[in-house]
Amino acid sequence: MVKIQDVAKDSGCSISTVSRVLNNPDLVTPDTRERVLKSIEKLGYYPNEKAKSLSSKKQNVSLGLLIPDITTFYFGELYRGISRTAKNSGIDLILRDLDDEGPLQEQILDGMVSLKKHGVSGIIISSRVMTEEYDEVLNRLRIPIVLALSEHKKLKFSSFKTDDIKASFDAISYLVSRGHKHIGMVTSSPTEDKLVGEPRYQGFKNAIDFYRLPFKAKHVAVGNNFRYEGGYSAMTQLLETRETFPFSAVFCATDEMAFGAMRSLHDHNLKVPDDVSIIGFDNLSISNMITPKLTTVSQSFEKIGVESVNHLIKILEEPKMQMETGVFYMPHQIVERESVRTI
């Protein structure tokens, strides 16, 4: 069978040019168009019918992506998985981010309405705020939704994420295996943030109980967000307990919190990992660029992106099939670097 590659070779053009002659001939110069069409006739090339029907079915398909804050460092990695998978299926992505203006809930609603107006066939939502309050609007929008790094309490939508409880437990197990017995935690609102704060605290606490390590409420220091500033202030609080709680290691709820925590230790003339060991959660690309390189729990951001898109495509291809909804956990792992020492 004659392939598009053969036409490209025979006409001395690239595959993309041949593809443009077939799909957008007005974007190609008359000379080139002529040359390609001649090769097509000469070789007897027919575009792969199966591929063609699939691609023409998807030609006008676009997916919406609703994200809370594009400046979070993991976004690029999540996006890469989503983007590559969509591109491979010929699907366009329309991005909508939320900013700090106005109530978050209104912004999410407006974002979904705007995406729907733009004709997207499905929406991937990566937001920490997915409560039942949206259910009515979501029902009215009648559009397939998949959650990435998020979760719907009533499991109405499928979600792809990390098993935060298990991954946090594993982080503490790793510290225990390195000889640590006095372990603190730096986090933000374990009670208010149901999506990240609560399960990561739960995994920490489960492990502390499991290994029968000393525990008091003040061993968990709480900053006002999951970012650098929150990590800095939480570690500064935790250091105040050090006389009665001689911690040798601290589990930080996010890598960015770990950066802030390490700076607080630096400002208190304490060295990582000599004086205090630090383990993070995320495995941001930057975590491998700082000194000491951060030991952390790696989330499969790219895979989460890939699976979210594949799931939406399945729903779109088989709209009548009753899809199983649920939480799909993507693998995590401990990445050993330089911020934890063995004692």
Added chain:
Amino acid sequence: MVKIQDVAKDSGCSISTVSRVLNNPDLVTPDTRERVLKSIEKLGYYPNEKAKSLSSKKQNVSLGLLIPDITTFYFGELYRGISRTAKNSGIDLILRDLDDEGPLQEQILDGMVSLKKHGVSGIIISSRVMTEEYDEVLNRLRIPIVLALSEHKKLKFSSFKTDDIKASFDAISYLVSRGHKHIGMVTSSPTEDKLVGEPRYQGFKNAIDFYRLPFKAKHVAVGNNFRYEGGYSAMTQLLETRETFPFSAVFCATDEMAFGAMRSLHDHNLKVPDDVSIIGFDNLSISNMITPKLTTVSQSFEKIGVESVNHLIKILEEPKMQMETGVFYMPHQIVERESVRTI
């Protein structure tokens, strides 16, 4: 005059809900719709006609954004400026990123064709590769284009960016003002990369000549990219010259290269800034989270995003007006932190 706020207050709903009743009534419950419509009638509210005509004119306007790699750390900041400005004008954004597969030029062409097919009214391109080879396709696309952080040699399109030559000169002036006389540079391909490599090297060299500082070709070490790995390998090369060139400060072409350079110094048991001072270029948010905090040249990423969108909107509103094209330089500044010492 009755405002939308008054309707919201009277009906006990949010402004967004009132707006939805007016624009997407099927997304609101019958009860709420009823209540809002009653308030509208009672108060005699008429949507602002001027605002309405502007917004309805823009209602279906979307802009395309073509970027080379979403994982570059500055992207989030550039995007924030673009996104906020677009949102304030009721314009949707369609993002298209390029990946590593296939020749870059083909990807850019395909990206532009795909955005055009999606009905965007204009495209913002933020790519290091904008050569005249695209001119013919761009002409055929007949769509307004603005360049962000990029430049077209023949000035066919307006571009918004930093004055790299001037900013690099300023970085060296800063080092000189702190007493440094032996200054090296860590960069990537000053001859091959016309957009960043060449002007930043030019600014460095201009300053070296201006201040009559010692210079040899080997004082400029070249890594294979502008990222962490490139910075690490370039600094490692530069250190080999140290016996004959006792440099006290190094200008790194990007912040990410500076991270790599600092790690190479660390691996050679040299301290920043005690043994070697480092100045970067970009002012990434992460540069303020590492220790030592990076002294660097700040680019106005957010402002570049804002101005790019505003410029495109102007072109769309006055399509017949002959717009002045050219390079618009956005302000830069030296951000003093901890990585440069005074000698």
